[in-house]
Structures are given as C-alpha cells and as structure tokens.
Amino acid sequence: MKERRVLVVEDERTIAESVAARLRAEGFTVDIAGDGPSAVERFRTGRHDLVILDVMLPGFDGLEVCRRIQADRPVPVLMLTARDDETDLLVGLAVGADDYLTKPFSMRELAARVHVLLRRVDRASTGGPASLRLGDIEISRAERRVVRAGAEVHLTPTEFDLLVHLAGRPRTVLPRERLLAEVWGWADGSGTRTVDSHVKALRRKLGADLIRTVHGVGYALEVPA
Template sequence: MRENSHMIVLIEDEKPIRHFLGSALQEAGFHYIEADTGKQGLVDAATRKPDLIILDLGLPDMDGIDVIKQLRAWSDVPILILSARSRETEKVMALDAGADDYLTKPFGVAECLARVRVLLRRRQASNTAEQSVFEFGNIRVDLAKRIVEKAGEHIHLTPIEYRLLVTLIRHAGKVLTHRELLREVWGPSYAESNQYVRIYMGYLRQKLEEDPAQPRYILTETGVGYRLVTD
C-alpha cells in the first residue's frame, strides 16, 4: 500500500537515473510517471496533473529551460531540477525561469527525496488558507498583525526588512534568486541591484539569528540567492 497519493512526473533521458530514482520514489510511496523527452514530459504534466515535476535540463529534444518556461505559462506545479550543469549562472537561469529547487548531478537519493518532501509540503501549505502565524526556531511572525517576536520579545523591522522576511516565509524551503527577491521586495527597476539583497539579509540575520555569522534559518545559496529553512 502506498503512503500517499502524490503524483510526480520524472523527465529524464538517462535510463539508469530514471530507474534508480523511480525506484526510490516508489519505495517512498509516491506515484510517478517517466518521460524521456521534454515534449513527452509537457504532455504528461498537462494530462496527469502532477503534484511535482523532476526535470533534467539536458534533454535530447529541447532545453530544460524551455520546458520550465512552457510549464510556467499555465502551471505553478513545483519543479525540482536535476542537472550536470553545475555553473552558478545556469542554476540562476533555471530558478529565474521558474524552477523551485536545483540539485547537481551526481546527487544522493536521500537528499533528492528530502527536497521533494519540502516542495510538496510548501505546495500543500499554499493550497490552504494562508496561515496568520508563522514560526521557526524561536521566531514568531504574526502576518495579520505584522508583529515579529524573538523568544517572546518584540523585534522591530523596517518596512523593507519586513517585506523581505514575508517573501522568504511565503516561499519557505525554496531557493529565491537575487533577481526574484529584488523584484518582489524592491520592484522591477532594482533587478540588477544585488547589493541591496546582501545588505538587508545581513540586517535580518542580525535581528533574527542566534549567530548571524553562522545562520541556521536564512541560508545563502552561493552565487544564486537565499533560502529560508524552517526544519
């Protein structure tokens, strides 16, 4: 008996990877469909209505970036990238195109499954009414009242710091690129002003982390962006 009914579309042209990852997904209780081309993956995504897509960027018929862009034209399904492309610029391209997370080959199955679970939890949370109180560690954020507390003590955040924190909360577990954060917090005209993100992330860490130099929750994805980890 399966533990859940989550459907995953696995778009990967390398048969050995499809086999071992498919076996791991099945063992973990997921339903999954295999596709070895981008075109077939798009068809499966449209017809199967999956809860998540695992996508290789190096497909034989089309670039994975184009698959992401086509998916994002009509779907907000979480997309986890698996790719041998390890350069930061390529990760940023995939995330800016609409991917939710990125794993570089070779990767561990345990880590891949953990990323899958995080993305599915975030999707489930977004499909319910937005919770008015969000907590991680000793931080409590009342989104309705716009109140932030640390260990029961009120923390003053500037309007930009608060918008940045709320953006991280709404995408908890997802890698947010510098460009995405700038667009959501500062607006489109600041899309190339990466220094703003670095400065204000530093401010947030000073106020929220126990050790800002070794953050536990607001993590840097080097050369890519940031991720709020709540587990």
C-alpha cells in the same frame, strides 16, 4: 491522504528509473518522460503535483520545458543539472524552477527536497489568513492566486510562497538567510542568489517598487498605495 503524482523528466534511463523507484518507495505515483516534447505532453495530461526535471534533454532542453509547464499551470519544479554552473542555475530559477540538485546526488537528498517542496506548497495554502490585500494586490492563499488591479498575475509556486511570506510582514526587512530557511527550508544559509532571482521575478511581474532591497541584509515588501 491525497495521492501525490510526480513527473520525472530525465533522458538517462538508469537515473530516471532509480529516481522513480525511490519516489515510489516514498509513496508517490511516478511518471517518466525522456525528452522535452514528451515531458510537456505528459504534464498537460497528468495533473502532476511536482516535476523533477533534467536540464539537458533531447528535443528541447529542461529550461524550455520549465517555461512551458509553468505557463500551463504553476507546479513545483526540482531541476537536475550535471554541473555546478551558477549561470545555468540562475536561468533555471528565472524560468520557474523552485530548487535544484547537482549530479551526482543521493536519492535520500532528492526525496528530502521533494517532501520539502510539497510541504511548502501545503503550508502556504493552509496557514494564516485565507486572503491578503496590499493596495491593489489581492492574494488568495487557498486558491494560490494573485490579482493586481483586477488582472490575474501568473506566479510559480515558489514566487507565490515568497510573496506570501513577505506580505505577512509588510515593511519588515527579512534577511536572505531567514528567507532561505523559512521559504525554501534550507538551514545552512547557502544559495542566497536563489532568493535574489525570485525577488527579481516578483518585481518583473508585480512592479519594481513592490520589494525594497536593504543592501547587505535582505528584502522588505512595501505596501502599494
């Protein structure tokens, strides 16, 4: 089994050490960074499979860290926030975070979220056909790459997973709650704004007409001509 490496970015040392201890007990290799600049540097040299990222950091904040690491290499990001502020959460999702936890959180919940994120990446890479073609969009599941009109499009892991899920059922309207359950693994149906934020990102990167909104229900992928 492949060794999984996690980068924990948290300036409160006691929290960072507690998170690292729990993840090591789960079998992960863990690195810790305590500020924005060192987090970006550790990520660039560490080949991490997942990043746990606090929003409030010295140097520059977690949102800027997320932007920089996602530009370097797509990776699942679980953001930690000290307050349940919807604006902060939506901005975090917009810059490439995949999930979030509000402090205080249980280590059991954090470990469960980490496993769900990694399973989702594995499932999207191995399940279904190796590649999909929709008009001028080519999706390689194995390489987790998207090309449109010959140009590669950079997607975060969750953006890629959502696109693959919609592309597997073109023109079919999928409710937000179903997308949350099947893409994010959230069974309670809360957090539909998370879906909206990722759809907005896909439209920005792949074209505004790619995903159709059915108001009050959900979304459908329209096959480009």
